[in-house]
Amino acid sequence: MEFIPTRLEEVIIIRPRVFEDKRGFFTETFRLNKYNQAGIRKPFVQDNLSGSVRNTLRGLHYQILNPQAKLVMVTSGEILDVAVDIRRNSPNFGKYVSCVLSYKNREMLYIPEGFAHGFFVLSEQATFMYKCSDYYNPAGERGVRWDDPDINIDWPDADPVLSEKDQKLPFLSDIGEQDLPE
Numbered sequence: 001m002e003f004i005p006t007r008l009e010e011v012i013i014i015r016p017r018v019f020e021d022k023r024g025f026f027t028e029t030f031r032l033n034k035y036n037q038a039g040i041r042k043p044f045v046q047d048n049l050s051g052s053v054r055n056t057l058r059g060l061h062y063q064i065l066n067p068q069a070k071l072v073m074v075t076s077g078e079i080l081d082v083a084v085d086i087r088r089n090s091p092n093f094g095k096y097v098s099c100v101l102s103y104k105n106r107e108m109l110y111i112p113e114g115f116a117h118g119f120f121v122l123s124e125q126a127t128f129m130y131k132c133s134d135y136y137n138p139a140g141e142r143g144v145r146w147d148d149p150d151i152n153i154d155w156p157d158a159d160p161v162l163s164e165k166d167q168k169l170p171f172l173s174d175i176g177e178q179d180l181p182e
């Protein structure tokens, strides 16, 4: 299992060791001692699963009352995953990293607290699984517009399938300090 820092070093790509044989493959996706050694120490308390059709974009989401670190993976299909540093005092405020996660490459992404997260579905369908370090709290649900010009994410499509909620999210520059993580 390899832990590879991205250009925002707190966001980490996890490349698991995959054992292939005539039946298919086997891989460990989460193992506390190895994650701890790599500096990922937040215990996870919630697992989520979502399925999405091609061109779906979910995001950019974060929780302000119960901030969540996330370990995300794709169990079918292919997505472009994006994490944006929105910690109000961070030198990287507004910067993002993106990477392709797929059933085929079996890579995962660790996104710490303080980052907004979203993804775009590149395949006909994608199944997305993730662990969270705190519970979902609807009262603390926050988000940033996917097409915020200040963040300027290079999405593969200019007209994605969005939830009603995600269409109405604010731009980063319109979010008050109290609604941004430290």
Ligand SMILES: Cc1cn([C@H]2C[C@H](O)[C@@H](COP(=O)(O)OP(=O)(O)O[C@H]3O[C@@H](C)C(=O)[C@@H](O)[C@H]3O)O2)c(=O)[nH]c1=O
Pocket (backbone or CB within 6 Å): 048, 050, 058, 059, 060, 061, 062, 117, 118, 119, 136, 163, 165
């Ligand atoms: C995220 C979440 C949603 N829900 C409910 C609320 C709502 O009625 C329904 C669908 O929720 P959403 O539209 O917010 O689902 P979705 O757009 O998939 O939200 C997710 O997007 C990605 C990008 C993330 O980073 C996640 O943390 C999460 O915010 O599920 C829960 O009950 N528990 C949860 O943990």
